Each structure stands twice: as structure tokens, then as C-alpha cells.
Amino acid sequence: MSSLADLKELILRESVQFGEFTLASGQTSRIYIDIRKSSLHSEGAYLIGQCFWERIQSLCPEAKGVGGLTLGADPLVSATAISAHLDGKRFASIIVRKEAKAHGTQRQIEAPGFINPPDQVVAVDDVVTSGGSTLQAIRALREAGFQVKYALAVVDRNAGAKELLADHHVELHSLFSLDDLCK
Numbered sequence: 001m002s003s004l005a006d007l008k009e010l011i012l013r014e015s016v017q018f019g020e021f022t023l024a025s026g027q028t029s030r031i032y033i034d035i036r037k038s039s040l041h042s043e044g045a046y047l048i049g050q051c052f053w054e055r056i057q058s059l060c061p062e063a064k065g066v067g068g069l070t071l072g073a074d075p076l077v078s079a080t081a082i083s084a085h086l087d088g089k090r091f092a093s094i095i096v097r098k099e100a101k102a103h104g105t106q107r108q109i110e111a112p113g114f115i116n117p118p119d120q121v122v123a124v125d126d127v128v129t130s131g132g133s134t135l136q137a138i139r140a141l142r143e144a145g146f147q148v149k150y151a152l153a154v155v156d157r158n159a160g161a162k163e164l165l166a167d168h169h170v171e172l173h174s175l176f177s178l179d180d181l182c183k
């Protein structure tokens with residue numbers, strides 16, 4: 001089986017939940033895809049890293065790193081950078097804090113020293129619904145001087161994120177849609 005097929009099976013097993021959920025956007029839903037249950041799983045982290053790295057190389061070969069909003073994106077950025085390293089490439093994991101630290105470095109963006117504006121970065125998220133969280137990360141990355149033309153999510157719930165990000169000149173891609181997982 002391919003990494004994508006293995007990942008789909010793992011997400012279906014570990015991450016799909018049914019109930020009454022309030023989403024980040026304030027919408028309610030009877031389905032919740034908790035990708036944290038897969039991205040914090042040893043096999044899931046490996047598979048997400050492989051799938052993201054492969055997709056990023058075809059989508060944006062000039063990218064020097066991936067960045068996303070804590071917490072959902074944290075394991076994704078690390079997994080992608082490890083896959084890049086195993087492929088012999090230096091590639092940055094960037095974590096965007098929801099707000100800048102009030103002490104210490106006072107940074108909102110945590111990144112290794114080798115990546116610098118105006119390098120190209122792909123924005124990542126575990127699930128996109130409205131796209132608001134991904135846009136928050138993109139805004140912070142752009143304010144820091146990075147270029148962001150592409151975003152990549154594990155799951156796109158097809159609830160407006162693609163359109164919102166397109167309005168901000170970012171092309172959204174995903175490994176799966178909600179329909180792929182819950183038909």
C-alpha cells in the first residue's frame with residue numbers, strides 16, 4: 001500500500017469521531033477529525049511526514065520550510081523536516097505561536113537559524129474548516145518577511161478555506177477531503 005493509503009486507514013481508525021462538536025470557527029458539527037491522534041502516533045507521524053514532503057516537493061520545490069500555527073501543526077512540521085532530512089535535504093520546521101512571547105525572545109515565530117526572509121515557506125495545518133487558523137499563521141509568516149504561496153492540510157473539510165486563502169493569494173492543497181474520509 002502507498003503511504004497515502006496507509007495514512008487514510010490510520011486516520012479512519014484513530015482520528016474520526018462522531019458526536020456534537022463546536023469547531024474553532026464557532027460552527028457545530030457531528031463529525032470531528034482529531035488529527036492529533038494520528039500525528040502524535042509513531043506510524044502517523046512517519047506517514048504524514050512522508051506524504052507532506054512528497055507533496056511539497058511537487059507543489060513548491062523552492063520551499064525552504066513548512067510553518068503552521070501551534071498546536072495542531074507542531075507535529076506536522078517536525079515530521080516533514082525529518083522526512084526531508086532522510087531524503088538528504090535541509091528543511092526548516094517553523095512553529096507560529098498564537099501570540100508573541102511576552103518574555104525572553106518575545107518571538108511569535110520559532111525557526112532554525114538557516115531560514116531567513118524572504119525564503120519561501122509552505123503553510124501547514126492538520127484540519128482546515130474556515131481556513132481562519134491557517135490564515136493567522138500565514139499572516140504572521142508574511143509579517144516576518146517569509147513568502148507564502150501554498151498551504152497544505154492533512155484534511156480539508158471543504159467549508160470555505162480554499163476560497164478564503166485564495167483571496168489572500170494562497171493556493172490550498174490537502175491530502176484528504178472530509179468526503180474521502182466520511183463517505
Ligand SMILES: O=P(O)(O)OC[C@H]1O[C@H](OP(=O)(O)OP(=O)(O)O)[C@H](O)[C@@H]1O
Nearest residue numbers: 024025071072127128129130131132133
Ligand atoms: O480552519 P479553521 O476554522 O480555523 O479550523 C481549523 C483549526 O481548528 C483546529 O485547531 P484548534 O483551534 O482546535 O486548536 P489546536 O490546534 O491548538 O488544538 C485545527 O487544528 C485547525 O488549526
Ligand SMILES: O=C(O)c1cc(=O)[nH]c(=O)[nH]1
Nearest residue numbers: 023024032033034127129
Ligand atoms: O474546525 C475545527 O475546529 C476542526 C474540525 C475538525 O474536524 N478537526 C479539528 O481538529 N478541528
